[in-house]
Amino acid sequence: MQGSVYQLALSDVDDGNPHPHVVVITFSGNRDCIVVPAYSVDGFKINEYIGLARQDGLEDDQIFVQLDNAQYIDFTCHFPAKEAFWCTARYRRLSQHAVQQGKRIGQMKPAGMHEIAKRLIALAETDPRGLSRNAVKALRNLVKVLELDPAS
Amino acid sequence: MPIDQVDSSQNCAAQSFTMSDRISQLQPFNEHRFDDCIAYLAAKHDRPLTVYEMMKLHVMIDVYHTLDRGTPVIGGTIWPFTNGPVSRSSKSRVSQWQKQYEMKAQMPDGFLVIDEGDRLRVKPARVPDDEDFSESELAAMHRAWGDVVELLDKNGFLASQAFFHCDGFIGRAWKKARSCGQNLNWNDIIDEYHAEHSDEDHSRIKALLRI
Numbered sequence: 426m427q428g429s430v431y432q433l434a435l436s437d438v439d440d441g442n443p444h445p446h447v448v449v450i451t452f453s454g455n456r457d458c459i460v461v462p463a464y465s466v467d468g469f470k471i472n473e474y475i476g477l478a479r480q481d482g483l484e485d486d487q488i489f490v491q492l493d494n495a496q497y498i499d500f501t502c503h504f505p506a507k508e509a510f511w512c513t514a515r516y517r518r519l520s521q522h523a524v525q526q527g528k529r530i531g532q533m534k535p536a537g538m539h540e541i542a543k544r545l546i547a548l549a550e551t552d553p554r555g556l557s558r559n560a561v562k563a564l565r566n567l568v569k570v571l572e573l574d575p576a577s
Numbered sequence: 578m579p580i581d582q583v584d585s586s587q588n589c590a591a592q593s594f595t596m597s598d599r600i601s602q603l604q605p606f607n608e609h610r611f612d613d614c615i616a617y618l619a620a621k622h623d624r625p626l627t628v629y630e631m632m633k634l635h636v637m638i639d640v641y642h643t644l645d646r647g648t649p650v651i652g653g654t655i656w657p658f659t660n661g662p663v664s665r666s667s668k669s670r671v672s673q674w675q676k677q678y679e680m681k682a683q684m685p686d687g688f689l690v691i692d693e694g695d696r697l698r699v700k701p702a703r704v705p706d707d708e709d710f711s712e713s714e715l716a717a718m719h720r721a722w723g724d725v726v727e728l729l730d731k732n733g734f735l736a737s738q739a740f741f742h743c744d745g746f747i748g749r750a751w752k753k754a755r756s757c758g759q760n761l762n763w764n765d766i767i768d769e770y771h772a773e774h775s776d777e778d779h780s781r782i783k784a785l786l787r788i
Contacts (some may be wrong), residue, residue, distance in 0.1 A: 435602075435604045435605060436600060436602050436603045436604060437600060437602050438600055438786065438787055438788070442623055442731055452709075456609050457607055459612065462788070464788065470784075470787045470788045473784055474785055474787070474788050477780060477781040477784045480781075481781055489702070490632075512787075514788065515647075515648075515788055517604050518610065518650075519604060519652075520605070523607065553712065554711060554712040554713040554716075555646060555711055555713055556711050557708060557709050557710050557711045557714070559706065559708045559709050
């Protein structure tokens with residue numbers, strides 16, 4: 426499941442329009458996972474949020490990672506591969522069952538997973554209240570594995 | 578103390594909202610997180626919890642965490658029931674626990690039921706590691722415990738009902754939702770909290786809710 430990209434409508438914002446979300450880490454004991462959403466780089470609401478986060482002193486690498494989805498995702502269905510902000514500041518912890526209710530649209534390549542995991546760790550270092558210690562440990566392990574074997 | 582009567586025919590401010598102004602769900606209900614929070618708090622305070630306490634703890638944990646981080650811990654929608662704001666999802670989960678206990682004497686996974694005759698309480702059979710929670714989640718759980726369990730223990734059920742119907746910011750958000758017959762709106766919850774804590778800036782949290 427890790428690295429899978431799903432189209433998920435998690436909230437009723439935007440009339441419940443779905444966005445791509447990548448599963449970054451899974452927790453087997455709790456049967457849940459952490460997902461990070463993607464937004465078009467020209468989206469109004471994501472840019473409004475980024476502007477406010479910058480005003481609050483957050484650096485861009487604590488807010489998002491910009492990836493060309495065409496290069497970083499192996500799509501398993503027809504999907505418009507755009508340049509996207511993967512908003513690491515908007516991670517959510519969800520049940521794996523809820524994620525699997527969405528449509529799986531592809532698999533994030535290890536290089537993309539590495540970028541997103543590194544940004545989540547950077548966020549946790551500057552804002553240690555946000556992620557649990559076990560989540561940070563899992564992220565560090567993921568980064569280590571991806572650095573030892575970039576093709577994994 | 579009577580619960581304020583709400584006239585559903587009265588003008589509803591929320592009806593003038595556009596759909597995008599109403600946010601009733603920030604993420605789907607995460608049943609594993611609900612179980613973890615309830616088990617952790619019951620174990621930490623060595624206090625088996627009633628259904629009422631579990632329902633209100635879910636609401637207030639999510640409210641305080643959303644005010645702090647823009648995201649709930651457990652998730653789901655919150656409905657303005659007669660007894661105050663309650664998540665339909667956790668209500669349904671705990672009703673299932675009650676039904677299985679009453680019909681088959683079956684314990685819910687990870688919990689033990691204590692039958693007090695007139696009501697049931699649950700206590701955890703296993704306790705989650707506190708490193709499974711972030712500092713912000715632990716802080717939200719701590720505040721929720723104060724608003725729900727400590728208030729009940731100290732001032733009783735009527736004081737708790739007043740908090741959830743009129744006295745507290747969550748009570749005012751409940752009242753708005755009740756008058757419209759809709760789920761509680763997260764923008765209302767934040768606005769009502771902000772009215773009591775105007776020195777705090779919630780603009781980034783509100784922007785985060787919109788993505």
